[in-house]
Amino acid sequence: MAIEHASVRVVRKPWGVADLHPWSGIDGSNDAIGELWFQRVDQDAPSPALLLKLLFTSEPLSVQVHPDDAFARSIGLPNGKTEAWYILFAAPGARVAVGLKRHLTPRDLRASIRDGSIASLTQWRAVKKGDVIFVPAGTIHAIGAGIVLAEIQQYSDATFRLFDYGRRRELHEDSAVAVSDAGPLQAQPGPRRLTAARTMLIASQHFVLERIDLSPNSNWALNTDRETWILVIEGSGRIALTDTTVGDAMFIEADRTGIEVGPDGMSGLVAYPGPDPIASLLQDGGARTAVYSPKSNEIVEVQT
Known part of the structure; x- marks a missing residue:
């Protein structure tokens, strides 16, 4: 951890x-x-x-x-x-x-x-x-x-x-x-919205890459069971005890931490080993959480 x-x-x-x-x-x-x-x-x-x-x-x-x-x-x-x-x-x-x-x-x-x-x-x-x-x-x-x-x-x-x-x-x-696979690149799936705050950009055997977009002055909990990298690309906030802004990166390994978003909001890239997205990666301060729905094969948000 x-x-x-x-x-x-x-x-x-x-x-x-x-x-x-x-x-x-x-x-x-x-x-x-x-x-x-x-x-x-x-x-x-x-x-x-x-x-x-x-x-x-x-x-x-x-x-x-x-x-x-x-x-x-x-x-x-x-x-x-x-x-x-x-x-x-x-x-x-x-x-x-x-x-x-x-x-x-x-x-x-x-x-x-x-x-x-x-x-x-x-x-x-x-x-x-x-x-x-x-x-x-x-x-x-x-x-x-x-x-x-x-x-x-x-x-x-x-x-x-x-x-x-x-x-x-x-x-x-x-x-x-x-x-070399010396030919044209095969078509890849496009980005897919997981929740209001999470967009899955890439899901592969080796890693999942997401973009997160967090609203101004909001609070979140990040939960991961594996190594996870976060790069701030817009806005600012506080991750764990660290003030972060554009260009800052955090490493989190199998741990839980808080994210306090600044007045201008915060967007970031989140990457972790694949092949599937972590369903409970991000929970907001309004006690909404994400769960995996086998019926729809999607991550959905529910009020808890």
Whole structure:
């Protein structure tokens, strides 16, 4: 059991930015910051199953792919990397790439890595604030310039690059060909409202990602039986004994805590291991609670 105000690890990247406002006051003017990793305060605590990040892009990232659990374990890694993105900011014309325009054979994929044509074979799409993108392991993908996003993923840094815009970093042709599902991304279910305050964005084997929207000056109880991450994306409030605002993250492990919402309300992203949403995750101060209804296969709120 644990309730912690997450610490932040700064990761500097050539495609990063200098100004992280309003998400962080850390100065990147001397060396661009590409990622902020939220971590447990106790470095000796067991590694969590999930990793929560913020990414800031001034240039396109590499075209890359991540392994699934089976391949990762075959090369000595504990697990693969499935991830999801929530777009917090997108400049006009900002794009991401997820999947390919058409199916490629392993031979064709290898050739496209060698001649650089893989960059034009990826399926790019425009993004805007509030978009959610699910990236299963094996999906070839890239993130364009002018984006701030929150990423939730399996705790892994296993990345195989296929194209890197001339940055002269190593490409990983053999591994990329071995793990890639070299075709278009299959359609994914859209967001689903669970309660008035909860919207399920992604439900997968590895994690559930929700958005919560809490009204001004309201009080809530959060109940979880597993590791849970909360990232404040709008407004402010008090979680447990910690004042939180935009860009703050909390780690809660199999515990119960209170949320006191500020005068402007509070919205956040909540992530925890899947595959199903936690029915009793959030209870409001009006003694309304959430229960699972087998008849409708939904979470419903009832007065208690």
